[in-house]
Amino acid sequence: MESNQFEVIIIGGSYAGLAAAMALGRSLRKVLVIDAGKPCNRQTPHSHNFLTQDGSTPAEISRIGREQVAKYDTVTFLDGFAIEGKKINSGFEIRTEKGEVFHSKKLIFATGVKDILPAIPGLAECWGISVIHCPYCHGYEVRNQRTGILANGEFAFEFGKMITNWTKDLTLFTNGESTLTKEQTALLKSKNVKIIETEIEKIQHQEGRIQSINLIDGSSVSLNALYAKPDFEQNSSIIASLGCELKSNGYLEVDQLQKTTVAGVFACGDNTNMFRSVAFAVSSGTMAGAVCNKELIDEEF
Numbered sequence: 393m394e395s396n397q398f399e400v401i402i403i404g405g406s407y408a409g410l411a412a413a414m415a416l417g418r419s420l421r422k423v424l425v426i427d428a429g430k431p432c433n434r435q436t437p438h439s440h441n442f443l444t445q446d447g448s449t450p451a452e453i454s455r456i457g458r459e460q461v462a463k464y465d466t467v468t469f470l471d472g473f474a475i476e477g478k479k480i481n482s483g484f485e486i487r488t489e490k491g492e493v494f495h496s497k498k499l500i501f502a503t504g505v506k507d508i509l510p511a512i513p514g515l516a517e518c519w520g521i522s523v524i525h526c527p528y529c530h531g532y533e534v535r536n537q538r539t540g541i542l543a544n545g546e547f548a549f550e551f552g553k554m555i556t557n558w559t560k561d562l563t564l565f566t567n568g569e570s571t572l573t574k575e576q577t578a579l580l581k582s583k584n585v586k587i588i589e590t591e592i593e594k595i596q597h598q599e600g601r602i603q604s605i606n607l608i609d610g611s612s613v614s615l616n617a618l619y620a621k622p623d624f625e626q627n628s629s630i631i632a633s634l635g636c637e638l639k640s641n642g643y644l645e646v647d648q649l650q651k652t653t654v655a656g657v658f659a660c661g662d663n664t665n666m667f668r669s670v671a672f673a674v675s676s677g678t679m680a681g682a683v684c685n686k687e688l689i690d691e692e693f
């Protein structure tokens with residue numbers, strides 16, 4: 393096999409990509425993992441809710457994962473960014489931003505997603521530290537504290553309902569006119585959830601730890617934590633250029649075996665599912681790796 397020829401190329405070498413690489417390395421497959429080293433949780437000081445690593449730093453979890461996968465000598469790591477991909481007769485061709493070209497029979501996208509944070513001054517600095525996305529990941533650490541939710545409409549109602557499980561001191565910031573129904577507003581208020589429609593001017597914080605939400609009318613609300621669910625986009629444009637279909641909610645269309653709509657192309661982790669967690673990334677990566685290997689076995693047998 394030529395040095396730039398692999399059986400599988402995995403784009404993205406964070407939790408999902410490493411899990412896929414582990415399954416494939418243990419299946420004796422010649423694998424290339426291309427990783428740009430920018431996981432979405434890199435700003436969060438501690439990662440939670442992943443068995444055996446509860447409270448570890450995100451980087452430590454990846455470090456251990458990469459070290460364990462690197463023991464399988466058929467797996468090669470390349471630190472870099474894949475910028476182009478196309479279908480060729482023998483499979484796929486991937487080009488990196490440095491101009492390196494690699495070929496493989498199968499492709500796995502473990503590329504995650506890019507969060508598009510609301511343009512509120514201070515929010516980006518607090519992201520993952522005191523502006524949090526998920527109560528299962530960070531809710532316990534801020535339980536019973538002064539908490540806000542930045543959301544509006546149906547999502548705000550459902551999220552508000554959910555977060556009352558972790559704290560009773562809850563304020564919903566709709567950041568503009570509320571689109572909650574009258575019934576939703578009444579129900580939230582009956583549970584002592586405060587609703588503030590005044591737009592946010594900025595988040596006052598110290599090294600990412602929220603102190604208050606400052607509103608454009610000059611008032612402010614003291615807080616310890618704020619839940620937010622930003623919009624997102626796919627990290628890799630290769631997904632679209634290969635013709636892999638996306639669902640209407642922006643996630644990659646995959647079946648239960650992590651196969652995309654393009655033959656020979658798999659996807660796993662955050663790019664496929666709103667259930668955003670390290671555990672899900674590892675689980676779906678393991679599935680993608682195993683099913684990809686089975687496909688190769690079936691084709692070779």
Ligand SMILES: Cc1cc2nc3c(=O)[nH]c(=O)nc-3n(C[C@H](O)[C@H](O)[C@H](O)COP(=O)(O)OP(=O)(O)OC[C@H]3O[C@@H](n4cnc5c(N)ncnc54)[C@H](O)[C@@H]3O)c2cc1C
Nearest residue numbers: 404406408428430431432433440474504520661662669670
């Ligand atoms: C702020 C924050 C805090 C979180 N906290 C927790 C927590 O406490 N517990 C928990 O379970 N989950 C947490 N999560 C969710 C968790 O981080 C994600 O579910 C998980 O990182 C998804 O893993 P992934 O491998 O799919 O994607 P990512 O971890 O995002 O990794 C994608 C990788 O692909 C690389 N990549 C992308 N495109 C290319 C390309 N074209 N070429 C090469 N490389 C590429 C990126 O650089 C990156 O290294 C958190 C998420 C956020 C945003």
